[in-house]
Amino acid sequence: MARRHLLIILVLCWPASLWADAPEAWIHGRWELIEDPDGNPRDWLEFLPNGDVFNIWQDGTRIGGFYVVTHYDVKAVFTIDGRDLLTTFFFNTDRNELRIVTSATGRESVYRKLPVP
16 A cells, blocks of 8 residues: 555656755644635644655544655645545745645635644
8 A cells, every 4th residue: 555655656746856855844843724715624734754744633533645845835645545635735935834725616725834842
């Protein structure tokens, strides 16, 4: 299963990763959903230095995945109920917000990086 995820990331993100700065330490840490016009419950993203990412729901459920940072965006693949979900987050110039456009409504949700305790 992990090999399949790695293959998906390599196929979808490899060309973009040629221009990526490494390491991208600014992405590491926890990000909180601060704005969601669709009214979804608050959740968090946690990006680890090893390339793993977790989407953490309010009830404590953790959905795992992998991510790649490029000059323009952050691409992540999450596995939910055995299905892979490719997501793209766009960061602002200060690199303290991530924006994602939902496929269902086309509205933009915003995650903000939490300070390190």
